[in-house]
Structures are given as C-alpha cells and as structure tokens.
Amino acid sequence: xxxxxRALLYYKYGLLWETFLKNLGIDxxxxxxxxxxxxxxxxxxxxxxxxxxxxxxxxxxxYLIEKQKVDAVFLPRMVAIEKPAYTCPKFLGLPDMIQAAFxxxxxxxxxxxRKKGLRSYYQSYINLAEKLGAKxxxxxxxxxxxxxxxxxxxxxxxxGDSFSEAINKVKTKKKDSKIINHNRSNIRVxxxxxxxxxxxxxxxxxxxxxxxxxxxxxxxxxxVPHNIWAKYSNKLPKFLFWTYExxxxxxxxxxxxxxxxxxxxxxxxxxxxxxxxxxxxLEDEAKKFGIPMLTIVLDEHSAEAGLITRxxxxxxxxxxxxx
Amino acid sequence: xxxxFPHMGNAYIFVGDLLRRLDVEFIVPPKTSxxxxxxxxxYAPELACFPLKVTLGNFIEGIxxxxxxxxxxxxxxxCRFGYYAETQRRILxxxxxxxxxxxxEPPTAHPLKFYRVFKQLCPKKTLRHLWKELxxxxxxxxxxxxxxxxxxxxxxFEKDLGSTTKAKKRAISLLENAFSETEIEKxxxxxxxxxxxxxxxxxxxxxxxxxxxxxxxxxxxxxxDIETILGEMGFYIERSVFLTDWINPGTKAPVxxxxxxxxxxxxxxxxxxxxxxxxxxTIGHSILFIKEGFEGxxxxxxxxxxxxxxxxxxxxxxxxxxxxxxxxxxxxEQTGRAGIQTRxxxxxxxxxxxxxxxxxxxxxxINWTQKGKIQPVGVxxx
Ligand code: SF4
Ligand code: SF4
Numbered sequence: 001x002x003x004x005x006r007a008l009l010y011y012k013y014g015l016l017w018e019t020f021l022k023n024l025g026i027d028x029x030x031x032x033x034x035x036x037x038x039x040x041x042x043x044x045x046x047x048x049x050x051x052x053x054x055x056x057x058x059x060x061x062x063y064l065i066e067k068q069k070v071d072a073v074f075l076p077r078m079v080a081i082e083k084p085a086y087t088c089p090k091f092l093g094l095p096d097m098i099q100a101a102f103x104x105x106x107x108x109x110x111x112x113x114r115k116k117g118l119r120s121y122y123q124s125y126i127n128l129a130e131k132l133g134a135k136x137x138x139x140x141x142x143x144x145x146x147x148x149x150x151x152x153x154x155x156x157x158x159x160g161d162s163f164s165e166a167i168n169k170v171k172t173k174k175k176d177s178k179i180i181n182h183n184r185s186n187i188r189v190x191x192x193x194x195x196x197x198x199x200x201x202x203x204x205x206x207x208x209x210x211x212x213x214x215x216x217x218x219x220x221x222x223x224v225p226h227n228i229w230a231k232y233s234n235k236l237p238k239f240l241f242w243t244y245e246x247x248x249x250x251x252x253x254x255x256x257x258x259x260x261x262x263x264x265x266x267x268x269x270x271x272x273x274x275x276x277x278x279x280x281x282l283e284d285e286a287k288k289f290g291i292p293m294l295t296i297v298l299d300e301h302s303a304e305a306g307l308i309t310r311x312x313x314x315x316x317x318x319x320x321x322x323x
Numbered sequence: 324x325x326x327x328f329p330h331m332g333n334a335y336i337f338v339g340d341l342l343r344r345l346d347v348e349f350i351v352p353p354k355t356s357x358x359x360x361x362x363x364x365x366y367a368p369e370l371a372c373f374p375l376k377v378t379l380g381n382f383i384e385g386i387x388x389x390x391x392x393x394x395x396x397x398x399x400x401x402c403r404f405g406y407y408a409e410t411q412r413r414i415l416x417x418x419x420x421x422x423x424x425x426x427x428e429p430p431t432a433h434p435l436k437f438y439r440v441f442k443q444l445c446p447k448k449t450l451r452h453l454w455k456e457l458x459x460x461x462x463x464x465x466x467x468x469x470x471x472x473x474x475x476x477x478x479x480f481e482k483d484l485g486s487t488t489k490a491k492k493r494a495i496s497l498l499e500n501a502f503s504e505t506e507i508e509k510x511x512x513x514x515x516x517x518x519x520x521x522x523x524x525x526x527x528x529x530x531x532x533x534x535x536x537x538x539x540x541x542x543x544x545x546x547x548d549i550e551t552i553l554g555e556m557g558f559y560i561e562r563s564v565f566l567t568d569w570i571n572p573g574t575k576a577p578v579x580x581x582x583x584x585x586x587x588x589x590x591x592x593x594x595x596x597x598x599x600x601x602x603x604x605t606i607g608h609s610i611l612f613i614k615e616g617f618e619g620x621x622x623x624x625x626x627x628x629x630x631x632x633x634x635x636x637x638x639x640x641x642x643x644x645x646x647x648x649x650x651x652x653x654x655x656e657q658t659g660r661a662g663i664q665t666r667x668x669x670x671x672x673x674x675x676x677x678x679x680x681x682x683x684x685x686x687x688x689i690n691w692t693q694k695g696k697i698q699p700v701g702v703x704x705x
Pocket of ligand 1: 051052053054088089090091194269271272273274275629
C-alpha cells in the first residue's frame with residue numbers, strides 16, 4: 001500500500017496524484033487531516049527550527065508509517081512547476097530530509113522540473129509510474145485522466161468556487177449550482193497564502209470558515225488562473241523566483257487592480273523563508289494602493305482566541321472604511 | 324555618486340579594490356558592530372534571515388558616512404539571497420534613504436542586465452577593462468583567502484597565544500595595500516613568510532571542520548570568531564566556504580582545492596538535489612572532512628535559513644552513520660556570546676577526549692613535525 005501525506009503540496013496536486021495513482025491500479029491511502037497527534041508526531045521527528053508546514057509533513061509521514069502501516073510513501077520532488085521559477089528550497093530537499101529521518105522507509109520519489117522542458121516534466125510521471133511497476137502506455141492513460149480531472153478542478157476554482165467546494169463537485173460529479181451569498185457585511189477579503197497554510201483546517205485554526213461566519217466573502221490565489229497571476233506578478237521590478245509566492249503576489253495585484261477586494265489577509269508560517277521577504281514586499285505595494293493588509297503568522301502555538309479578535313478587528317475596520 | 328556595499332568578511336576588500344581600479348567612487352561602511360546589527364534588526368522584516376539584517380545595517384551606516392548609492396549582488400533563487408538587494412532597496416526608501424541600488428545579477432544568468440549595470444557605473448570602461456582589472460583584483464582576493472585558510476591550519480601550533488592572528492592581520496594588510504600584479508604576488512609570499520615565522524610548538528592537534536551558511540562563515544563578527552577560538556584551543560581548522568571559491572566559475576575551488584563535483588558527489592548519497600544556498604555544499608564538505616580524518620564538525624547557520632535547515636535535517640544521520648560529533652550553532656541577533664562560548668568549550672572537550680581515546684588510526688593524525696603536509700593549496704594560481 002502506498003501512502004500519501006496530506007500536507008504541503010497535497011493541497012495543490014493531491015487530486016491529480018490520487019487520480020493518477022488510482023488509475024494505475026495502485027492501492028493508495030491518504031493520511032487523515034492534520035490532528036493534534038499528527039502535529040505531535042511531526043514535532044517529535046522534524047528538525048526543531050524548520051517551518052511548521054514541513055514539521056506537519058513529517059507528522060503525516062510518521063502517521064502513515066506507524067499507524068497506517070503503509071509499505072511506501074509517495075513523495076515527488078517538485079523542483080519547478082513553471083519555467084521561470086522554483087517552488088521552495090524545502091520542496092527540493094524534502095525526499096532526502098524524510099529519508100534521513102526515516103532510514104527504513106521506502107520512499108517513491110521522482111524529480112519534477114519544468115525548467116527542463118514540458119516533455120521531461122511529463123516524462124517524470126512515466127518514470128514514477130515505472131517505479132511502481134506500470135507500463136508506459138498505461139501510465140499515459142492514467143496521466144491523461146488525472147490531468148482531465150485536475151483541469152475540471154481548476155476550472156471550478158477559477159469560476160469562484162472555494163477549494164473544498166471544488167473538490168466536492170469534482171469528486172461527486174455534482175452539477176454546478178450557484179450558491180447565493182447572504183452576506184451581512186459584504187466585505188470581500190483576498191486571502192494571500194500558500195494552500196497548505198489555509199486549507200489545513202487544524203493548523204490554520206479554521207481561518208477560512210471563521211471569515212465566512214463573520215459574514216465576509218473571501219477569495220484565494222487558487223481562484224486566479226495561472227496566466228493571470230503570472231502576468232500580474234511580473235509587475236514587480238525584480239522578478240520573483242518562487243512560484244507560489246508569485247501566485248500569491250500576482251493574485252493580490254490582480255484583486256487590487258480589479259477592485260475585487262476591500263482588504264488582504266496574508267497568512268504565513270513562522271520561519272517561512274520566502275514569505276518573510278514577500279510579506280514585506282506585498283505590504284509595501286499594498287500601501288501604495290491604500291489597501292489594508294493584515295498579516296497572520298501561524299506556528300505551533302497560535303491561539304484561536306487571538307486569531308478571532310484580530311480578524312474581527314480587521315473586518316470591522318474594513319467596514320468602517322467602506323461606509 | 325559614491326557607492327557603498329556590505330562587509331561580508333573580507334569581501335569588502337575585493338569589491339573596494341575592483342571599484343578603485345575602475346575609478347568608481349565608494350565608501351566602505353564602518354566595520355560590522357553591535358550598532359550595525361541593531362540598525363538592521365530595527366528596520367528589516369522581523370522574520371527575514373539574519374544576513375539580510377546585518378547587511379542592511381551596513382548599507383545604513385554606509386549612507387550615514389556619505390554614500391548615495393548601493394551595490395549588491397543579485398541572484399535567481401531559490402534562496403532568499405537573490406531578493407536581498409530588492410528588499411533592502413525598499414526598506415531604505417521606507418526609512419527615507421531613497422538611493423539607487425545597483426544590483427549585479429550573475430553574468431551567466433543575465434548577461435545583459437549585468438552589462439547594463441556595469442555601463443551605468445563605469446560609462447567610460449569597456450568589458451575588456453573590466454576583465455583586465457577583475458583578473459588582478461581576483462588574484463588579490465584569492466591570495467587573501469589563502470592566507471586566511473593557512474592561518475586556520477597553523478594557528479593550533481603557535482607558541483604564544485594570538486601570534487598567528489597578529490601575523491595574519493599583517494599579511495592581509497600587506498595584500499590590501501599591494502596594487503600591481505607583481506606587488507600582490509610579492510605581498511603574498513611575504514605574508515606566507517610572516518605566518519611561517521610565527522614560533523611554533525609541536526603538539527597533537529585534532530582536526531575540526533567548519534561548514535554552513537556563506538555569510539555567517541565569512542563574517543567573524545557574527546560567528547563570534549569561532550575559528551580563532553577553536554584554533555587557539557589547539558584545533559587544526561578548515562572551513563568549507565570561501566568567497567572566491569563561491570564566486571569562482573571554474574570547477575576547482577582555488578582556496579579549499581576541492582572540485583565542485585567532488586563536493587556534490589560526496590553529498591549525493593544524502594542529498595541528491597540542489598537546494599539553493601550552500602545546503603548541498605554543507606553536506607558534501609562534511610562528508611569530505613570526515614573522510615579526511617576530521618574528528619568534529621561545526622555547523623553554523625542563521626536562524627530560519629532554508630538551505631541550512633535542510634542540511635541540518637540530514638546531518639544527524641551523517642553524524643550517526645560515521646560516529647562523528649557535530650556542533651550546531653544557530654545564529655541571529657539574540658544569540659549571546661556567553662552561551663556560544665560554553666557550547667564551544669563543551670564540544671572541544673568532547674572532541675579532544677575522543678581523540679585521546681585513539682578513535683582514529685595514527686596515520687590520520689597531524690602535528691607540526693609533519694608540517695610539510697600543511698600547505699595553502701595551489702599556491703601558484705594564474
Ligand atoms: S514556502 Fe515557507 S512554509 Fe512552505 S515549505 Fe517553504 S519555508 Fe516552509
Ligand atoms: S542561505 Fe540562508 S541565510 Fe543566506 S539568504 Fe539563503 S536563507 Fe537566508
């Protein structure tokens with residue numbers, strides 16, 4: 001049985017990976033959503049100063065190995081998913097880091113580097129499937145299916161669905177039904193954050209739902225198509241060389257320019273390398289446009305009460321500003 | 324226009340020398356001090372890595388001293404360093420120093436951008452000039468670092484505490500003041516002579532390797548001059564990072580003498596992909612040190628440094644596999660000298676005790692009588 005850790009880039013490519021592997025006929029299991037136990041497991045094995053999302057990843061791997069007794073862990077090395085930029089250094093080293101912490105574990109990995117061309121990028125899928133004993137023809141078929149589903153998924157996202165809505169619709173093949181928003185405040189916020197910082201409900205203290213229950217509507221970088229955020233992020237005077245930060249900054253610029261948001265909430269992890277810089281850059285830019293920005297730094301000690309107060313105060317401020 | 328630039332160990336000598344040769348005016352900021360760090364910490368984003376803060380402090384002090392433009396190396400990622408200059412430019416503007424920042428992108432990745440900046444700085448010079456002057460400045464920089472590396476190796480044998488450091492300082496200032504190529508070569512020979520003249524004592528010196536992040540390794544002020552501390556405790560020291568090795572486009576590093584492939588191949592079983600910064604070099608050099616009979620390794624890294632945390636996630640496995648003790652020192656503005664000193668002492672004791680228990684075979688030990696073996700590598704570079 002092959003285990004997928006529900007952490008980090010799973011919140012980007014999980015659907016694609018699962019569909020691909022299932023269509024190859026592989027027996028897969030995904031670790032459950034992050035829990036207290038998983039976080040503790042992560043803190044136990046991971047290097048003590050590394051960013052929390054990576055620690056949580058360690059926890060999921062440990063959980064898969066110890067509790068779910070998987071035979072192998074699926075862990076692709078995502079170096080670059082677009083030509084001009086990298087992901088994050090941590091993703092470049094992750095398979096080796098996990099192997100060092102779990103020397104006995106069987107890790108199924110393959111390097112995905114879009115900088116080397118589209119062909120080699122897709123070849124990586126074929127190579128990966130080969131490691132799992134699949135024939136080339138078979139893996140191409142599985143890949144096409146996976147890409148199709150992931151395309152549908154992103155279309156749903158781009159049409160405005162939230163991450164969980166889109167996942168549900170694609171998985172259950174439900175028809176689109178426009179949900180009518182009954183908002184008391186009609187405050188719109190853009191949540192600029194890595195997907196694993198906001199979709200991991202335990203770690204993010206359920207931030208997105210909190211926003212919703214306060215009556216605000218939100219939009220995330222996932223709702224913005226690649227070509228748009230790429231174009232907008234290139235407005236920075238110096239090219240930003242991290243893809244997910246490009247996505248985040250590009251989306252924010254797009255929202256600001258199109259007047260789609262009243263404020264921006266930047267959610268980052270303590271000890272995150274890229275965000276420590278990009279948060280500053282975005283704040284600097286948002287100031288120029290007079291768009292308020294709230295920065296929330298998550299770590300293992302983040303407290304729910306403090307979070308609620310800060311978001312409420314921010315929303316109140318936006319409301320006052322709007323009136 | 325007067326340029327200023329960060330210190331980074333002896334890097335300022337190299338940059339200053341080159342700018343002087345190209346007739347560009349510049350101001351070297353005051354040496355990195357507590358004040359530099361305070362300034363940097365006050366204005367930089369709180370969670371940015373430590374080197375960004377220190378170098379920001381350098382810029383501020385440079386501007387205070389009269390500079391009205393900055394020059395800094397750029398980069399193409401994936402480590403934060405590539406975005407330092409841009410971030411610092413924004414910070415400086417926020418605090419009222421709206422100065423132009425000239426960012427030198429690596430010429431291999433962005434030849435045009437590099438050329439444009441060069442032309443802005445020295446409109447009257449051609450690339451041929453640059454090349455000619457660069458070659459000489461480069462030689463000076465390599466020699467300075469060879470002196471440094473040599474001092475690390477021989478300090479442990481000095482009879483009078485501090486005499487090596489004194490000789491090294493004299494040697495470096497000789498080189499600093501040499502201008503023509505022949506003068507530089509002569510200064511180097513003289514400098515080596517100064518170090519050789521330091522009175523030595525025969526003693527057994529266990530070897531300790533120092534690995535880690537570029538800036539922390541190069542800047543003695545922020546690493547508490549750990550190499551000198553360990554050297555004076557009687558350890559033979561080598562370190563993995565030198566400025567000229569780092570910039571050097573060729574395969575063989577002029578100072579450590581290791582080829583790039585050698586280092587990367589050594590790292591491969593533990594870290595097979597590059598991770599930005601010096602992450603893979605840290606792993607590779609650790610393995611090489613261990614294979615060369617080093618008995619302890621010190622890993623220096625800034626708090627939250629991405630490539631080094633990746634390395635630090637893997638080094639415990641290496642320490643376990645080869646049974647070699649590692650000392651990890653995470654450094655930022657809150658690191659106190661006292662704490663570091665105690666940890667260094669404890670580590671030094673450990674290494675010495677293991678050494679005395681004769682864990683290593685005799686042939687891997689060195690002492691001053693075998694001094695023929697200790698050489699600044701590749702003395703004759705072209
Ligand atoms: S982007 Fe930040 S939070 Fe994500 S893995 Fe890298 S350092 Fe950690
Ligand atoms: S190597 Fe580490 S300290 Fe240096 S810029 Fe990169 S992340 Fe920051």
